[in-house]
Amino acid sequence: MSANILLHELRQNRKSILTWSTGLVVVIFIFFSLFTSFTKDAALMNDVLARFPEELRDAFGLGNLDLSSVEGYYAFSFVFCQLLMAIQAAGYGFGLLSADETELRADYLLSKPISRANVLTSKLTAALLSLLITDLVLAAATFSAIALFRGGMSYKPAAIGLVLLGGALFQLVFLSVGLLLSLLVRKIHSVTPYALGLAFGTYVLNAFSGVFQDVKLELLTPFKHFDPGYIVRYQALDRPFVLADLAIIVISIGLSYWLFYRRDIAAV
């Protein structure tokens, strides 16, 4: 790994870390500022929700949530955080190597006396650190929002911690799959549509999986694998899914090294 590339990439990511962290903090605080009014009418709320068609509740991930508990409410709001986290991680993944090529800086970097494996390792580490910083900000925002708004209600910090840990692994899936996909196409002209496509695509797949109950499309999407509702209810990660995802992460990254090593860097 090269410290100079790592530092350079982290510096390049400064704005994006700030933007996504702010976004997550805002989401958490907006949701939790409404928590008190939610719990006040919790019985009513749960009653209303119970009247909704089951498919609709599933589509919004409300199927097995108790919105009157801190954990349940957090799981409900965390789905929106996941959407942002997926976009951020997929963006890093798609852009990790392709941005240099699109903006024609790849010739600059790769003509330096440094191996491609080294370049990829350094950039990957920078992306992982960027995600880690974002996740730490999210964790800090989570626990301060809960402390501020829980109104004396008790909760299980371990469950919240597990949701956050799941979130971090969830991001790795998007990072590694985005990276692999970026190396499978000849040229990515703009990272944003790819990142949004992957994030929203998998999100919608999860949402709709509740609607078409026979077709098990949800098996494909990390939104299902890391369903915060499940994690809160069982106080555990959905192990088979998570193991499968870990395998996907390892395989995607391994393949990416191989593809990048063999790649013809696109010129003008």
Add this chain to the structure above:
Amino acid sequence: MRVIEVSQLTKYYGKSRGIVDLSFDVEEGEIFGFIGPNGAGKSTTIRLLLSLIHPTSGSAKLFGKEIASAGAGLRKDIGYLPSEVFYYEDMKVIDLLKYSASFFDGDCSARISELSDLMELELGRRIRDLSYGNKKKVGIVQGLLHSPKLLLLDEPTSGLDPLMQRKFFDLIRQENARGVTIFFSSHILGEVQRLCSRVGIIREGKLVEVSDIRSLQQNNYKKIRVNLRGENPITTDLQGVSNLQTENGLAQFFFRGDINTILRKLAAADVGDISIEEPSLEEIFMHYYE
């Protein structure tokens, strides 16, 4: 010592041609010109030497080492100036140059300030605010700051004004005087003629000729222009005559062969005026592309 050895190097991008069966050598301390029109395969050749792309077949050595197996360390002694220069747009020039220097051993800061003074490059400006010519200057400085032993220059002068071009050529000559080998690709023949000792001509991916600049000019063609008052004895039937143009008694043509055959022909004619010149590289070059 041979700094560059290219042997039967071939590159296809899918089905489209990059270069085909290219073989040539560049000796240490040479300024080698690589001429061809856009799309001939000049950039492809340079980018193959840098392992930015991988050959379909054939091989190349730099400093006597196979590029395919030598590893990244080989590029320590190479300075590269791409034809299109793009960098991190939001960086300041000085930060980009420092970042470039961080890939090499030793302190390059003295060299950075020396080179940017020479090229009149403002170090405090952001890359995105620079004109094309100024970006090119950044490219020149970052290609030279680690004092490489081999310079791969891909159309280095495009975007530079004539004054800067001259400074740049002086710089290249200075580097060359220190023993640096220079591989200079261009489609502008005048500059190659001024700078290079040897030249390779590439056309549609194939090397048409590798030759001394002098012998290319001297041994081959003469450009003859003659003003005739009477009948014109020169025709294209005559062996060695090409590109004949006649207009109002003025005949202009290229001649290759024993000059006496032409002089005897002309001695019999009524000649008003005559000039026999070395053709410019440009004119020779056009000949290869007919």
